[in-house]
Amino acid sequence: MAARKAEKLGYTNVKVFHAGVPAWGETGNVLYTDGAFVEQMMGYLVLLDLRGVEAAKKAHIQGAVALDLKNLEKEKVQFPIDRKAPIILYTDKSDWKELQPAVKMITSWGYSRIRVLEGGFEGWLAKNRPVQKGDVRTTIFYIPRPHPGEISGDEFMNVVKVRPADKLILDVRNKEEALEGVLEGAINIPLDSLQGRLAELPKDKEIIIHCETGLRAEMSYHIIRNAGGYKARFLNDKIAVKGKEFFCCYK
Protein backbone atom coordinates (compact mmCIF):
# COMPACT_ATOMS: atom_id res chain seq x y z
CA MET A 1 0.00 0.00 0.00
CA ALA A 2 1.29 3.43 -1.00
CA ALA A 3 1.09 5.08 2.44
CA ARG A 4 3.15 2.30 4.05
CA LYS A 5 5.70 2.50 1.27
CA ALA A 6 6.09 6.25 1.79
CA GLU A 7 6.60 5.68 5.53
CA LYS A 8 9.28 3.14 4.77
CA LEU A 9 11.05 5.78 2.70
CA GLY A 10 11.16 7.97 5.81
CA TYR A 11 8.09 10.20 5.36
CA THR A 12 6.80 11.20 8.76
CA ASN A 13 3.50 12.88 7.97
CA VAL A 14 1.54 10.46 5.78
CA LYS A 15 -2.25 10.57 5.61
CA VAL A 16 -4.84 8.75 3.59
CA PHE A 17 -8.04 10.14 2.18
CA HIS A 18 -9.61 6.77 2.67
CA ALA A 19 -13.08 7.49 1.31
CA GLY A 20 -11.49 8.44 -2.01
CA VAL A 21 -12.99 9.63 -5.26
CA PRO A 22 -16.57 8.29 -4.84
CA ALA A 23 -17.14 10.01 -1.48
CA TRP A 24 -15.58 13.21 -2.79
CA GLY A 25 -17.94 13.34 -5.76
CA GLU A 26 -21.07 12.27 -3.90
CA THR A 27 -20.81 15.27 -1.58
CA GLY A 28 -20.82 17.68 -4.53
CA ASN A 29 -17.12 18.46 -4.59
CA VAL A 30 -15.39 19.22 -7.86
CA LEU A 31 -13.62 16.46 -9.72
CA TYR A 32 -11.43 17.46 -12.60
CA THR A 33 -11.32 15.53 -15.83
CA ASP A 34 -8.77 15.56 -18.61
CA GLY A 35 -9.28 16.75 -22.18
CA ALA A 36 -8.09 13.32 -23.31
CA PHE A 37 -11.07 11.71 -21.56
CA VAL A 38 -13.50 14.19 -23.08
CA GLU A 39 -12.10 13.58 -26.53
CA GLN A 40 -12.35 9.84 -26.10
CA MET A 41 -15.99 10.04 -24.96
CA MET A 42 -17.04 12.66 -27.48
CA GLY A 43 -20.62 12.31 -28.63
CA TYR A 44 -21.62 10.41 -25.50
CA LEU A 45 -21.29 13.21 -23.00
CA VAL A 46 -23.33 16.14 -21.79
CA LEU A 47 -20.69 18.72 -22.51
CA LEU A 48 -21.69 22.13 -21.17
CA ASP A 49 -20.03 25.32 -22.30
CA LEU A 50 -20.91 27.66 -19.44
CA ARG A 51 -19.42 30.78 -20.98
CA GLY A 52 -22.80 31.45 -22.57
CA VAL A 53 -24.03 31.41 -26.17
CA GLU A 54 -22.18 34.49 -27.41
CA ALA A 55 -18.74 33.30 -26.34
CA ALA A 56 -19.48 29.77 -27.55
CA LYS A 57 -20.45 31.02 -31.00
CA LYS A 58 -16.94 32.32 -31.49
CA ALA A 59 -15.56 28.86 -30.76
CA HIS A 60 -16.52 25.90 -28.58
CA ILE A 61 -15.58 22.31 -28.00
CA GLN A 62 -17.08 20.10 -30.66
CA GLY A 63 -20.44 18.80 -29.50
CA ALA A 64 -20.81 21.26 -26.62
CA VAL A 65 -24.10 22.79 -25.53
CA ALA A 66 -23.90 26.45 -24.58
CA LEU A 67 -25.67 27.46 -21.39
CA ASP A 68 -25.32 30.46 -19.17
CA LEU A 69 -23.68 29.67 -15.85
CA LYS A 70 -25.76 32.31 -14.09
CA ASN A 71 -29.03 30.86 -15.33
CA LEU A 72 -28.11 27.21 -15.04
CA GLU A 73 -30.83 26.52 -12.50
CA LYS A 74 -33.51 27.25 -15.09
CA GLU A 75 -32.07 24.58 -17.38
CA LYS A 76 -32.74 21.74 -14.93
CA VAL A 77 -35.74 20.53 -16.94
CA GLN A 78 -33.64 19.75 -19.97
CA PHE A 79 -31.02 17.68 -18.17
CA PRO A 80 -31.14 13.99 -19.19
CA ILE A 81 -33.36 11.44 -17.47
CA ASP A 82 -30.35 9.20 -16.98
CA ARG A 83 -28.79 10.41 -13.73
CA LYS A 84 -25.60 8.52 -14.56
CA ALA A 85 -25.00 10.54 -17.71
CA PRO A 86 -21.47 11.93 -17.70
CA ILE A 87 -21.71 15.71 -17.41
CA ILE A 88 -18.69 17.87 -18.20
CA LEU A 89 -18.58 21.56 -17.37
CA TYR A 90 -16.16 24.09 -18.70
CA THR A 91 -15.48 27.82 -18.92
CA ASP A 92 -12.42 29.61 -20.31
CA LYS A 93 -10.10 28.45 -17.56
CA SER A 94 -12.46 26.13 -15.68
CA ASP A 95 -11.25 27.26 -12.31
CA TRP A 96 -12.86 24.74 -10.00
CA LYS A 97 -13.79 27.31 -7.39
CA GLU A 98 -15.80 29.23 -9.97
CA LEU A 99 -17.70 26.09 -10.93
CA GLN A 100 -18.12 24.64 -7.44
CA PRO A 101 -21.66 26.05 -6.91
CA ALA A 102 -22.81 24.62 -10.27
CA VAL A 103 -21.36 21.20 -9.44
CA LYS A 104 -23.09 21.24 -6.04
CA MET A 105 -26.39 22.18 -7.61
CA ILE A 106 -26.28 19.52 -10.34
CA THR A 107 -25.24 16.92 -7.74
CA SER A 108 -28.28 17.90 -5.69
CA TRP A 109 -30.45 17.10 -8.73
CA GLY A 110 -29.24 13.52 -8.47
CA TYR A 111 -26.49 13.38 -11.10
CA SER A 112 -23.50 11.32 -10.09
CA ARG A 113 -20.96 11.86 -12.85
CA ILE A 114 -20.22 15.55 -12.96
CA ARG A 115 -16.72 16.67 -13.82
CA VAL A 116 -14.99 19.91 -14.63
CA LEU A 117 -12.64 20.03 -17.59
CA GLU A 118 -9.23 20.88 -16.17
CA GLY A 119 -7.64 23.79 -17.99
CA GLY A 120 -10.97 24.77 -19.52
CA PHE A 121 -11.44 25.88 -23.11
CA GLU A 122 -8.00 27.50 -23.14
CA GLY A 123 -6.34 24.24 -22.19
CA TRP A 124 -8.38 22.47 -24.85
CA LEU A 125 -7.18 24.91 -27.50
CA ALA A 126 -3.59 24.61 -26.34
CA LYS A 127 -3.73 20.87 -27.07
CA ASN A 128 -5.25 21.42 -30.52
CA ARG A 129 -8.29 19.34 -29.72
CA PRO A 130 -11.38 19.60 -31.99
CA VAL A 131 -13.24 22.91 -31.95
CA GLN A 132 -16.33 24.21 -33.74
CA LYS A 133 -17.14 27.77 -34.72
CA GLY A 134 -20.43 29.48 -35.43
CA ASP A 135 -23.73 27.95 -34.42
CA VAL A 136 -23.80 26.17 -31.12
CA ARG A 137 -26.39 23.85 -29.65
CA THR A 138 -28.42 25.28 -26.79
CA THR A 139 -30.44 22.20 -25.91
CA ILE A 140 -29.02 19.17 -24.17
CA PHE A 141 -28.93 15.99 -26.17
CA TYR A 142 -27.62 12.79 -24.65
CA ILE A 143 -27.12 9.26 -25.91
CA PRO A 144 -25.21 6.75 -23.82
CA ARG A 145 -22.12 5.25 -25.35
CA PRO A 146 -23.03 1.88 -26.88
CA HIS A 147 -21.39 -1.13 -25.28
CA PRO A 148 -19.10 -3.19 -27.51
CA GLY A 149 -21.24 -5.51 -29.61
CA GLU A 150 -24.45 -3.52 -29.22
CA ILE A 151 -26.95 -3.43 -32.09
CA SER A 152 -29.14 -0.35 -32.40
CA GLY A 153 -32.87 -0.63 -31.77
CA ASP A 154 -33.60 0.42 -35.34
CA GLU A 155 -31.39 -2.24 -36.84
CA PHE A 156 -32.76 -4.87 -34.48
CA MET A 157 -36.33 -4.00 -35.53
CA ASN A 158 -35.27 -4.36 -39.12
CA VAL A 159 -33.76 -7.79 -38.50
CA VAL A 160 -36.98 -8.91 -36.82
CA LYS A 161 -39.12 -7.61 -39.69
CA VAL A 162 -36.97 -8.64 -42.64
CA ARG A 163 -35.26 -11.70 -41.16
CA PRO A 164 -32.18 -11.52 -43.39
CA ALA A 165 -30.77 -14.95 -44.33
CA ASP A 166 -27.36 -14.10 -42.91
CA LYS A 167 -28.70 -13.38 -39.43
CA LEU A 168 -30.17 -15.53 -36.68
CA ILE A 169 -32.05 -14.18 -33.68
CA LEU A 170 -31.07 -15.83 -30.42
CA ASP A 171 -33.44 -15.43 -27.49
CA VAL A 172 -31.63 -16.15 -24.21
CA ARG A 173 -34.55 -15.75 -21.83
CA ASN A 174 -35.60 -18.63 -19.58
CA LYS A 175 -37.96 -21.37 -20.78
CA GLU A 176 -40.80 -19.96 -18.66
CA GLU A 177 -40.41 -16.53 -20.23
CA ALA A 178 -40.20 -18.05 -23.71
CA LEU A 179 -43.54 -19.81 -23.13
CA GLU A 180 -45.22 -16.42 -23.32
CA GLY A 181 -43.93 -15.93 -26.84
CA VAL A 182 -40.81 -16.08 -28.99
CA LEU A 183 -40.03 -13.84 -31.97
CA GLU A 184 -40.71 -15.50 -35.28
CA GLY A 185 -37.63 -17.27 -36.57
CA ALA A 186 -35.76 -16.89 -33.27
CA ILE A 187 -34.27 -19.77 -31.35
CA ASN A 188 -34.44 -19.91 -27.59
CA ILE A 189 -31.41 -21.06 -25.62
CA PRO A 190 -31.63 -19.85 -22.03
CA LEU A 191 -28.47 -18.09 -20.92
CA ASP A 192 -27.83 -20.58 -18.12
CA SER A 193 -27.45 -23.40 -20.66
CA LEU A 194 -25.78 -21.39 -23.43
CA GLN A 195 -22.17 -22.32 -22.68
CA GLY A 196 -22.99 -26.03 -23.04
CA ARG A 197 -25.04 -25.55 -26.19
CA LEU A 198 -22.76 -23.33 -28.26
CA ALA A 199 -22.46 -26.04 -30.90
CA GLU A 200 -26.10 -25.38 -31.84
CA LEU A 201 -25.18 -21.93 -33.08
CA PRO A 202 -24.20 -21.32 -36.69
CA LYS A 203 -20.80 -19.88 -37.51
CA ASP A 204 -21.83 -18.64 -40.94
CA LYS A 205 -24.58 -16.34 -39.68
CA GLU A 206 -24.47 -13.30 -37.48
CA ILE A 207 -26.19 -14.08 -34.20
CA ILE A 208 -28.41 -11.29 -32.91
CA ILE A 209 -29.07 -11.82 -29.22
CA HIS A 210 -31.91 -10.46 -27.12
CA CYS A 211 -33.37 -11.07 -23.67
CA GLU A 212 -35.77 -8.83 -21.76
CA THR A 213 -33.63 -5.92 -20.59
CA GLY A 214 -30.30 -6.35 -22.38
CA LEU A 215 -28.40 -7.62 -19.35
CA ARG A 216 -28.50 -11.32 -20.16
CA ALA A 217 -28.08 -10.62 -23.87
CA GLU A 218 -24.83 -8.86 -23.08
CA MET A 219 -23.64 -11.76 -20.91
CA SER A 220 -24.49 -14.14 -23.77
CA TYR A 221 -22.61 -11.95 -26.20
CA HIS A 222 -19.48 -12.36 -24.07
CA ILE A 223 -19.90 -16.14 -23.80
CA ILE A 224 -20.24 -16.43 -27.57
CA ARG A 225 -17.41 -14.02 -28.21
CA ASN A 226 -15.07 -15.81 -25.78
CA ALA A 227 -15.82 -19.11 -27.55
CA GLY A 228 -14.34 -17.70 -30.75
CA GLY A 229 -15.35 -18.24 -34.37
CA TYR A 230 -18.81 -16.69 -34.05
CA LYS A 231 -20.18 -13.36 -35.20
CA ALA A 232 -22.62 -11.81 -32.76
CA ARG A 233 -24.24 -8.62 -31.54
CA PHE A 234 -26.82 -7.99 -28.86
CA LEU A 235 -29.78 -5.74 -28.13
CA ASN A 236 -29.05 -3.61 -25.08
CA ASP A 237 -32.62 -2.49 -24.60
CA LYS A 238 -35.93 -3.61 -23.19
CA ILE A 239 -38.10 -5.92 -25.22
CA ALA A 240 -41.28 -7.72 -24.18
CA VAL A 241 -42.62 -10.61 -26.24
CA LYS A 242 -46.20 -11.48 -25.36
CA GLY A 243 -47.96 -13.97 -27.59
CA LYS A 244 -48.26 -12.48 -31.04
CA GLU A 245 -47.11 -9.06 -29.99
CA PHE A 246 -43.83 -7.61 -29.01
CA PHE A 247 -42.84 -4.24 -27.68
CA CYS A 248 -39.37 -3.02 -28.24
CA CYS A 249 -36.72 -0.45 -28.26
CA TYR A 250 -36.88 2.47 -25.93
CA LYS A 251 -33.43 3.94 -26.31
Next chain:
Amino acid sequence: MKTRWLTYGVGFFVSAAGLFCLYGGTQAASDVTAFRAPNCVNCHSYPAEQKLILGDFQSYSRLAGLITVKVGPKVQTVKYNPQTKVENAPTLRDIPIEAAVKVYYEEKPDGLHTDKVVVKPKIKFPENQILSVEEMKKLVDLGPEKGKFTLLDSRPAYRFQEERLPGAVNQPFPNFDKLTNLLPQDKNQLVIFYCQGFT
Protein backbone atom coordinates in the same frame (compact mmCIF):
# COMPACT_ATOMS: atom_id res chain seq x y z
CA MET B 1 -37.76 8.26 -26.87
CA LYS B 2 -39.62 6.04 -29.25
CA THR B 3 -41.84 3.09 -28.63
CA ARG B 4 -42.89 0.85 -31.44
CA TRP B 5 -44.77 -2.33 -31.53
CA LEU B 6 -45.56 -4.90 -34.12
CA THR B 7 -47.89 -7.82 -34.23
CA TYR B 8 -46.37 -11.17 -34.87
CA GLY B 9 -47.35 -14.77 -35.19
CA VAL B 10 -46.15 -16.86 -32.32
CA GLY B 11 -43.07 -18.67 -33.48
CA PHE B 12 -42.42 -21.59 -31.28
CA PHE B 13 -38.97 -22.47 -32.38
CA VAL B 14 -37.72 -23.77 -29.11
CA SER B 15 -34.54 -24.98 -30.65
CA ALA B 16 -35.07 -28.35 -32.22
CA ALA B 17 -31.33 -28.69 -32.18
CA GLY B 18 -31.49 -28.59 -28.42
CA LEU B 19 -32.57 -32.23 -28.48
CA PHE B 20 -29.11 -33.27 -29.56
CA CYS B 21 -27.63 -31.30 -26.73
CA LEU B 22 -24.15 -30.97 -28.11
CA TYR B 23 -21.57 -29.64 -25.75
CA GLY B 24 -19.51 -26.71 -26.85
CA GLY B 25 -16.96 -27.26 -24.13
CA THR B 26 -15.16 -24.47 -22.34
CA GLN B 27 -12.14 -22.50 -23.23
CA ALA B 28 -8.65 -21.98 -21.93
CA ALA B 29 -8.66 -24.92 -19.53
CA SER B 30 -4.92 -25.28 -19.82
CA ASP B 31 -3.98 -21.71 -19.04
CA VAL B 32 -5.30 -20.89 -15.59
CA THR B 33 -3.73 -17.44 -15.58
CA ALA B 34 -5.95 -16.47 -18.53
CA PHE B 35 -8.59 -15.53 -15.95
CA ARG B 36 -6.36 -13.13 -14.05
CA ALA B 37 -6.47 -9.45 -15.01
CA PRO B 38 -3.08 -7.79 -15.51
CA ASN B 39 -3.96 -4.94 -13.15
CA CYS B 40 -4.67 -7.48 -10.37
CA VAL B 41 -1.53 -9.58 -10.77
CA ASN B 42 0.52 -6.39 -10.66
CA CYS B 43 0.22 -6.47 -6.90
CA HIS B 44 -1.26 -9.86 -6.01
CA SER B 45 0.22 -13.25 -6.69
CA TYR B 46 -1.42 -16.62 -6.27
CA PRO B 47 -0.19 -20.14 -7.00
CA ALA B 48 -0.75 -21.03 -10.66
CA GLU B 49 -2.74 -24.15 -9.75
CA GLN B 50 -5.30 -22.14 -7.78
CA LYS B 51 -8.42 -21.71 -9.92
CA LEU B 52 -9.15 -18.02 -9.61
CA ILE B 53 -10.71 -15.33 -11.68
CA LEU B 54 -9.28 -11.93 -10.76
CA GLY B 55 -10.93 -8.89 -12.24
CA ASP B 56 -13.61 -6.21 -12.02
CA PHE B 57 -17.19 -7.17 -11.22
CA GLN B 58 -19.49 -6.30 -14.13
CA SER B 59 -23.00 -7.66 -13.74
CA TYR B 60 -25.34 -10.04 -11.98
CA SER B 61 -28.36 -11.84 -13.37
CA ARG B 62 -30.71 -13.52 -10.93
CA LEU B 63 -32.77 -15.02 -13.75
CA ALA B 64 -29.79 -16.76 -15.32
CA GLY B 65 -27.85 -17.43 -12.12
CA LEU B 66 -24.78 -15.77 -13.53
CA ILE B 67 -22.29 -13.07 -12.76
CA THR B 68 -19.76 -11.51 -15.11
CA VAL B 69 -16.25 -10.36 -14.33
CA LYS B 70 -14.08 -8.25 -16.60
CA VAL B 71 -10.64 -9.76 -16.99
CA GLY B 72 -8.47 -7.44 -19.05
CA PRO B 73 -10.27 -7.00 -22.37
CA LYS B 74 -12.50 -10.06 -21.87
CA VAL B 75 -15.71 -10.49 -19.93
CA GLN B 76 -15.97 -13.85 -18.19
CA THR B 77 -19.31 -15.39 -17.26
CA VAL B 78 -19.56 -17.55 -14.12
CA LYS B 79 -22.49 -19.50 -12.68
CA TYR B 80 -23.30 -19.20 -9.03
CA ASN B 81 -25.58 -21.35 -6.87
CA PRO B 82 -27.58 -20.77 -3.69
CA GLN B 83 -24.60 -22.03 -1.66
CA THR B 84 -22.13 -19.63 -3.24
CA LYS B 85 -20.39 -17.72 -0.44
CA VAL B 86 -19.83 -13.99 -0.72
CA GLU B 87 -17.20 -12.24 1.36
CA ASN B 88 -17.07 -8.50 2.06
CA ALA B 89 -20.52 -7.89 0.55
CA PRO B 90 -23.92 -9.01 1.87
CA THR B 91 -24.94 -10.73 -1.40
CA LEU B 92 -23.79 -10.91 -5.01
CA ARG B 93 -26.41 -8.33 -5.84
CA ASP B 94 -24.71 -5.81 -3.56
CA ILE B 95 -21.32 -5.95 -5.22
CA PRO B 96 -20.68 -2.57 -6.85
CA ILE B 97 -19.93 -2.52 -10.57
CA GLU B 98 -16.18 -2.31 -11.17
CA ALA B 99 -15.36 -3.61 -7.68
CA ALA B 100 -12.24 -5.77 -7.66
CA VAL B 101 -13.22 -9.39 -7.03
CA LYS B 102 -11.63 -12.78 -6.62
CA VAL B 103 -13.80 -15.63 -7.87
CA TYR B 104 -12.98 -19.24 -7.01
CA TYR B 105 -14.13 -21.41 -9.89
CA GLU B 106 -14.60 -24.95 -11.09
CA GLU B 107 -14.77 -25.82 -14.75
CA LYS B 108 -17.73 -27.90 -15.88
CA PRO B 109 -19.00 -28.86 -19.34
CA ASP B 110 -21.58 -26.08 -19.20
CA GLY B 111 -19.15 -23.39 -18.16
CA LEU B 112 -17.45 -22.00 -15.07
CA HIS B 113 -19.08 -22.39 -11.67
CA THR B 114 -18.28 -20.62 -8.43
CA ASP B 115 -18.75 -21.45 -4.76
CA LYS B 116 -17.02 -18.38 -3.42
CA VAL B 117 -16.70 -14.76 -4.45
CA VAL B 118 -14.47 -12.42 -2.47
CA VAL B 119 -14.78 -8.68 -2.89
CA LYS B 120 -11.56 -6.78 -2.29
CA PRO B 121 -11.69 -5.86 1.41
CA LYS B 122 -11.38 -2.39 2.82
CA ILE B 123 -7.88 -1.67 3.98
CA LYS B 124 -7.66 -1.07 7.70
CA PHE B 125 -5.89 2.07 8.65
CA PRO B 126 -5.19 3.87 11.95
CA GLU B 127 -7.89 6.49 12.56
CA ASN B 128 -5.42 9.29 13.17
CA GLN B 129 -4.00 8.87 9.67
CA ILE B 130 -7.35 9.07 7.91
CA LEU B 131 -8.67 12.33 6.49
CA SER B 132 -12.41 12.90 6.32
CA VAL B 133 -14.08 14.52 3.30
CA GLU B 134 -14.30 17.78 5.30
CA GLU B 135 -10.61 17.73 6.23
CA MET B 136 -9.69 16.91 2.64
CA LYS B 137 -11.89 19.75 1.41
CA LYS B 138 -10.12 22.28 3.64
CA LEU B 139 -6.76 21.24 2.21
CA VAL B 140 -7.94 21.21 -1.42
CA ASP B 141 -9.35 24.71 -0.87
CA LEU B 142 -5.90 25.89 0.17
CA GLY B 143 -4.17 24.03 -2.64
CA PRO B 144 -0.93 22.01 -2.40
CA GLU B 145 1.32 25.07 -2.27
CA LYS B 146 -0.40 27.08 0.43
CA GLY B 147 -1.47 23.98 2.30
CA LYS B 148 2.05 22.56 2.03
CA PHE B 149 1.06 19.07 1.03
CA THR B 150 1.43 16.60 -1.81
CA LEU B 151 -1.73 14.87 -2.95
CA LEU B 152 -1.15 11.57 -4.72
CA ASP B 153 -3.73 9.58 -6.66
CA SER B 154 -2.74 5.90 -6.55
CA ARG B 155 -5.18 4.73 -9.24
CA PRO B 156 -4.30 3.69 -12.79
CA ALA B 157 -3.71 6.48 -15.33
CA TYR B 158 -7.02 5.95 -17.15
CA ARG B 159 -8.98 6.54 -13.97
CA PHE B 160 -6.94 9.63 -13.13
CA GLN B 161 -7.62 10.97 -16.61
CA GLU B 162 -11.35 10.45 -16.12
CA GLU B 163 -11.61 12.10 -12.71
CA ARG B 164 -9.34 13.41 -9.98
CA LEU B 165 -9.26 15.80 -7.07
CA PRO B 166 -8.01 19.31 -7.85
CA GLY B 167 -4.29 19.52 -7.15
CA ALA B 168 -3.69 15.77 -7.32
CA VAL B 169 -0.79 14.09 -9.06
CA ASN B 170 -1.04 10.59 -10.51
CA GLN B 171 1.23 7.94 -9.06
CA PRO B 172 -0.26 4.56 -10.04
CA PHE B 173 0.48 2.18 -7.21
CA PRO B 174 2.20 -0.53 -9.29
CA ASN B 175 4.71 2.14 -10.39
CA PHE B 176 5.28 3.57 -6.91
CA ASP B 177 8.94 2.62 -6.78
CA LYS B 178 9.64 4.24 -10.14
CA LEU B 179 7.74 7.41 -9.29
CA THR B 180 9.17 8.32 -5.90
CA ASN B 181 10.26 11.62 -7.47
CA LEU B 182 6.64 12.74 -7.11
CA LEU B 183 7.02 12.71 -3.34
CA PRO B 184 8.24 15.94 -1.69
CA GLN B 185 11.90 16.40 -0.95
CA ASP B 186 11.13 17.35 2.63
CA LYS B 187 10.25 14.08 4.35
CA ASN B 188 8.34 15.89 7.07
CA GLN B 189 5.92 17.47 4.65
CA LEU B 190 2.34 16.21 4.57
CA VAL B 191 1.78 13.48 1.97
CA ILE B 192 -1.77 12.36 1.21
CA PHE B 193 -2.77 9.30 -0.77
CA TYR B 194 -6.19 8.48 -2.14
CA CYS B 195 -7.73 6.03 -4.58
CA GLN B 196 -11.15 4.71 -5.61
CA GLY B 197 -12.21 4.54 -1.97
CA PHE B 198 -11.34 2.11 0.81
CA THR B 199 -8.90 0.03 -1.21
